[in-house]
Amino acid sequence: MVRDGQAALAVRAVSKSYGATVALEGVDLVLQPGEVHALLGENGAGKSTLVKILSGVVRPDDGAMTLAGSAFQPRTILDSRSHGVATAFQELSLLPNLTVAENLMMPRMPRGRTGLASASAARLAASEILRRYDLARIDADETVSALSLADRQRLEIVRAMEHATKVLVLDEPTAALSEVEWLFGLVRQITARGVAVLYISHRLAEVRALCSRATVLRNGRSIATVDLAGASDADIFEMMVGRAVRNDKTPRPLRDTAAPASVAVAGLAGGQLKDVSFTLRQGEVLAVAALEGQGQRDLFRILAGLARPAAGSIHIDGKPTVLRNPQGALKAGRGIAYVPEERKTEGILSSLTAAGNITLPVAGRISRGGLVWSGLEAKAATSVAESVDLAARYLSFPIADLSGGNQQKALLARTLLTGAQTLLLFDPTRGVDVGTKQSIYAAIRRFADAGGSVLFYSSELPEVTDLADRCMVLYGGRILAEFHGEELEEQRLVGALVGHATVPKGAPRMAGLETGS
Amino acid sequence: MSASAVQPLERNGGGRKSSWVRALTSGAAIVTLLYVVLYALYAMWEPRALSSYTFTNLINNAAPLAIAAAGETLVVLSRGFDLSVAGVVSLTNVFMAVWPMEGPGGALISLLGCCAIGAVVGTVNGWLVAVLRLQTIAATLGTMIVCQGLALVILDAPGGMVADWVSYELTGTLFGVVPIAGLIIAAVALLWLVFLRTNTGIGIYAVGADEQAAMLSGVSVTRVRFAAFVGAGMLYGVAGFMLSAQTATGNPNAGAPFLMLVFAAVALGGTSLSGGRGGLIGSIVGAGCLMLLQKVLFSGGVSSFYTGIFQGFVLILAILFGRFMPRLFNAGAKK
Amino acid sequence: MSVSEPKGAAFQASADLRRGGGMSRETTNAIIVFGLSILLILGSRFVSPALGSWSQVLTVLMLASFLIVLSFGQGLVILVGGLDLSIPAVITLGGVLATGWAGGGGEWYVLPAILAICGLVGAFNGFGVTVLKIPPFIMTMATSIILASAALGYTSGTPRGASPAAMTALMKTTWIGIPVVVYFVVLFVLAGWLLQSRTVFGRKLYAIGANDQAARVAGVAIGPVTTQAYVVSAICAGFVGMMLVGYANGATLRMGDNYLLPSIAAVVIGGSSILGGRGSFIGTVGGAVLLTTLGTVIAAIGLEQGWRTVIEGGIIVAALFFMREEFFARLRRPKRN
C-alpha cells in the first residue's frame, strides 16, 4: 500500500450521516498523482457524498484527508478549489440564467480597465477556454439555459478542469454525453500533467477504458481498491453488490409485426425534427439512436404533449390525436407516459417523498372516499419500486435526498405505475448502476411482453442493442436508417449515427462499449 | 424551415445575454415604452403635461417610490421579498423631520443618516435570512413591524419639519429644466450599472436563479444575500430621504403605502418575483408608470368611483403588453 | 476533525430534517407554533392576572376564526407558488353582498350564491395567472383594485342592511358555554387539513408548488388545479366577509383591509414555504392562533403603542427563530461519539 505522503489525495476513515441515514462510514481512498481512479458503487453507495466532502460542500462527521501530504479540510468549494481540487458535479452546478462566459468565470469576473467586471474580457477569456477544450462552437455569450443538456455537462466539466491543478473529480460526467472521446482526450491530457482524477461512472466499459484502479463503495463503506486489469466485471459487480452476478438476460422472442399500432406518426416536424414517420406497435420496444441534437428531444416532447408539432399527424391506437399536454397524452388511447430528459427541472418534485413522486399521476387510484391513504400509497409505490430495484426504505424519503440514480429509478417507477400502455423513455437508465440496469431492462421487456409499447432514446449504444426490438436512427431531424433483429449491431448503428450507411473511418467511438454481461 | 417552429408549451423564461445588455433588455425597455405611451396619452388630454413644471412634479412624485422599488429589486432578484421597505421609509422620514439639519452639509449628513438606518435594518435582515436562514418574507415582516414601532416611538403623530434646504433644493430643478430628483434617480441607476459589473452584482442573479448551484459555483450565498439586503435597505433610506424632501414633514406611517406599490413597480418593470431575472432600471420606470397612471386617469376624466377598475385592467394589460412586445420584436427579427 | 457544518452548506442541514417524509417536519413545526401560543397564554398571566384563563382561550379562538378560514385559502394559493392579494376586496364583497341581499333574513340560496360569486372572482384570478400568465402578485392586486372600485360604485360608499340571520347565529350564539363559531372552526380545521394533506387535489397542489414543470410532465393539469386553489381562496375570503358581518352586524367597504398581511403571515409563520410546495394547514392554524394570541397579550401590556409594536415585531422574529429547521436539526441529531 502506498504511503499517504506520496499520494495526491488520501482519505482516511471518513464518515458522514444525514440524520439516521449513514451515507459514508469509514471510507478510505488514495489517489496517486497522474492516475485516473474510478469510484464504483451502486446507486446510493455514497459516491456523490464523498465527492461533496472532497469539494468542501459537506463536512465529514469523522475522518481525515490529506492533500499531497498536508491536512486537507476544505470549508467551502472555493477553499478546495484554491487547493487545486475541483469537481464536475452529478447534478450540474451551472446557473441557467447567466451566460456561458459568466458561468465559466464564476465567482470572480475578469476586470476591464475601469476595474469593473468586463463582459468583453469575460467573453474573451471564456472563448479562449472553450477553444482550448475544443468547444469553440459554443457561444460564450449564450445563456446557459439555451444550451443542450450535453453541452451543459461539457461546460461543467470544463469549468472543473480549469481549476483542477491537483485533483479533478468527475461525478458521472458522461451521463448526458453520447460521445466520450472528447472527455477521454481531456482526461489524458490532464493526467499527463500529474493531476489525479477521481472518476465516477456506472458505465464499466468506460471505466475500463480510462482508469487503472478502482475503489468500490458499498453501503457507504469502502470495500476494496483493485487494479482494474486484474478484476473481471463479475468480480467488480460482486464487490459492489455483495452477491454474484445476476444474468437474467433472456433472448427475446421475435415480435409480431402485424400487432396493432400504438403510435403512428406521419410527416412529423417541429424544432429540429424535419419529417418523421414511423409506427410503434403493441408489444414492441423501439429505440431511437442519434447523436446529440438530431431532433430526438423534440420527438419525445411532441409525443409527450409538451410541445406542438409544426406539421404532421399523430395516430394513437388508431385514432388521429392532438396531444395538448401530458395529462392529455396520459389519457390518449391506452395512455402515454414519459420519463423526461432533465431529472432536476422536469422530473423530480423535490419536496415530496419518493412515494409521493411515484404515485402522483395515479393519486386517484390510491384514494378511497376522496382521501389518499398512506397504506395504499405505500403499496402502490412498493409494487413498482421493486421492478426498478429501488429499495423500499427510500420511499418515505423526500426525493431530493435520494442519490441521482435512485431518483431516476423513482421516475421510471412512476411511468410504470401510470398504467399507460405506451412509454416514452428518454435515456431511461441515466445514472443507474450496472446491476439495476438489468432489472430495468427486464421490467421493460415484461411490460412489452404484456402488450405495452416502448419508445426509448439512449445515449448508450449497448442499451439500444440489448433492449430494443428495432431501432431508428435519427439524423438531421429525419429517420436515416432502421435496424431490426440481426441488423441491430453497434458497428452498423455507429455508421448511421454520423449520417453514413456504412462505417466511415474515424467515426467517433460510441459510449459505453460494454458488452452487457 | 425556421428553427422555432416548435412552440414549447412552457416557456423557460427568457435568459439574458451579457451583463451589458442585461440592463437594457426586455423588462426595462418595454416598461419604458409603456411609460412613453402613457405620457403621450397624458399629453393628449392635458397639454400642460409637456411643461417642465409638470414634468418636475411628476418626477418628484415618483422619486421615493422609484428608489424604494429599486431597492426592493435587489432582494427580489436574489429570490426574496423584503417587507421592511415600509418600516425603513417611515423611520427615515421621521428621522428627517425630528432632526432636521440645514444647508447642503446638513442634507448630506441627513442622507448618510438615512442610508445608515437602512443599512442597519438591511444588516439585521441579512443576518436573519442569510445566517439564520429564516424565510425572507417572514423575517422582514418582523423587522418592518419593529421599524414601524420605532418610528411611532420617535414621532407619535405627523409633524416635525424637514430642513428647508432639503425640501426646496431637492424638489427643484437644475438650470430650470432638469429635476434634481431625476438626477438622484439617475445616480441610483448609474450605481446599479456599476454594481451589475461586480462579482456580487452577478452573484445576485446566480443566487436568485438557483441558490445551490450558485454555492457550488463558488458564490458566497451568505455574502450576496447580505449585500442585497444592505443595498436594499440603503436605497429605502434614500427613498425615505426623498419622500421627506417632498412632504417636508414627518409621518410615522409614511412608509405604509409603499408596501404593495413597490412590488407592483418591480413586477411591472419586468423583474420576475421568483428571482434571477430582471433589473433595477425597469423597476424605476415601473414606479414612474404607476404614478403617471394616476395622472392619465385624472386627465382622461375617469369617474372617481371607477378609477380602480381602470387601474386594475391597465395593470393587467401592461403585463400582457410586456409579454407580447418581445414576441413581436422576435418575429420581426426572424424574417 | 471538526464535526460542525460549514455555513455555505446549510441546505444540507435543512435536508436532514426531511428525513422520513415531509410531514414529520411539518408536524414538528405545528407543535412548535401551538406550543409557543400556549406558552404565550400561560406567560401572559404576568401581564395581567386575568389572562391565561379559559375565557381568554375562547376569545382567542373566536377572534382567530377569521384568520384561520382566510389563511386556509391563502395557504392553498401559496402552496402552488402563488399569492392572493385580492383577499381584502373579496372579504368586502362577501360582506357587502351578504348585508345587501340577505340582510336580516334572506332566502336560503342567497348565501351560497354569494359564495359562488366570490368563487368567480377566484376563477378570474386563476384565469389571469394560468392562462394569461400574469404574475400572481400583479393579477390578484389588480383584481383587488377592480373589485374595491366596483364595490364602491355599487354601494356608492355606504353598504346598507344587516347581518343575515344564519351568520348572526354562527357568530353570536353559544352552545354548552362555547361559542358556536369555535365548533365551526374545529370542523373547518379538520376538513381543511384533510383537503390539503389527504386528498388528490391537495397532492396536486403540493406537486405544482414543488416544481410545476415536473408536475405537468407527471400529468397534473396545472391550469385547472391552480385555478381551483384561487377559487377556494376567494370562497374562504367571501365567507370571512360574511362571518365579519355576523360578528359586527354590518358591512363596510374597508372591512377586509387589515387581513392581508396577517393571512400571509399566518401561513409563513406556520412553516409553509412562501415559494410553494411545502407546508401544512395545521401549521397555518398554529400561525393564526399565535398571531391572535400575541395580539391579546400585546394589547394588555402597559407601554406606549410604539414600544408595543416593537415588541410585537420582536416576538414574531423570535418565534421564527425557534421554528428554524436547523434549530430542530440540532435537537434531533443523534449524538455521535
Add this chain to the structure above:
Amino acid sequence: EDKKFKIYLSLSYSGNAWQSEAANIVKALAATPPYDKQVELIEVISGTDPQAQISAYESMIEAGADGIVTFPISSTALNRVIKRGCEQGVKFFTYDATVTEPCAYNVSYITAGFGENSAQALVNELGGKGKIFLSRGVPGNSVDKRHTDGAMHIFKQYPGIEIAAEYYSYWDDRTTQQETAKALAAHPDVDGIWAQAGEYGAIQALQDAGTKLVPMTGENSNGLRLALANPDMQAKGLKGVSAGSPPAQSGYAFKLLMEILTGKRTLEATNIEYPLPWVPAASVKLCEGETFENGCNAFPDGKVPSSFVTEVFNPELLPELSLLSALEGKPTPGATIQPLPAEIVKAPNEPGINCQNCEPPADLYKLTKIQPTVSP
C-alpha cells in the same frame, strides 16, 4: 355668467360610512339650486397614500380648479402643494381633518374638545374611579392624538382612574369590536370605555362577552345613540355620551367656499371651528322623518345601519339636507341653498393640527360641554 366654478371634492379614501356621508353631503349641496347651475363638482378619491393626494391636488391645480374641498390624509405632507395651489388662486377648504398650511381654510370640530369633554363625562359617570379602556383611532394620526391628549388631560387628574388597556381601533366598528374583545380577555372587570369612532363595536364586544354593559363615551354612530336610549341596555349598565366628528362639516366647508367664490362673503384663510355635537343618553331622541327636526338626533333601527353617523344635519347651517342627501348624495326635493349665518367661530391655535409653529392657548383643554361632578 354661464361659466361654472370648477370645484374638486378630494377624498383621501372612501369606504366607511363617515367618509361617504361627508362626500354625499357636498354632492347633494352642489346639486341643490342655485348651486346646480353654478358648480361643476368633480370627485376624486386618492386612497390613504399622501403621495397620491399630492399628485391629485397637482392635477386639480393644473386643470384650473377654482376651489378644492377636501378631507386631507395628512396634516402636514400636503402643505407644499396646497401653498402652490393658493399661489395660483385656488381656494382650499379642508373639513374634519386639517392641514397646518396657513393659506388653507380648515373647517373642523377638532378644536372643540371632544377628547376632554367626553373624558370628563366618563369620569363623572364612574364617580371618579374605575378601570377603563381607551379605544383609539389610527396610530400616528394627529386627530387621534388630539382627542387622546385631551382625554388624558382629564384622566390624569383622577388617580382613581386606571387605564387598563389602550388599543387602536382604526375608527372602525369591526376592529373596535375585536380589539375590545381582546382587552376584555385580559380585563373582564372593566368599568368604563372611552372610545373614538367605531364605538358601536365596543358595545357589541361587551355584549359578546357577557351580560354586563358599562358606561362609555363614543362618537356619533346611530348604533350608540340607539343603545344609549335603550332601556334594556341602560338596565345592564350602559350610560354615557355620544359626541365627536360630524360629517356635516363638509357641507359647511363647501357652502363657505361657495359664498366666497360667488362674492357673498369675504374671508381670509383661517381656522373655523365647527360645533361639537353633544348627546348624553338622556337627550337621545328619535327622528320621525328624514331630517333632524324638533331636536331629534337619531334614526329608528332599520332606517340606517348602526354604523351610520348621525350628525349629517345641522338645522342652522345646513337646512337643505335630508337623509337622502347623506345616503345617496341627492338634493332634497324643493330645497334651495340658504345663506350661512354671517359670523364664523374661529378655532384656537393647535400646533401640528391647524398651525405649524404656533402657541396653543393657555386654556387649551377647557371643558365646554360638561363640568366635573366629582373631584379628583
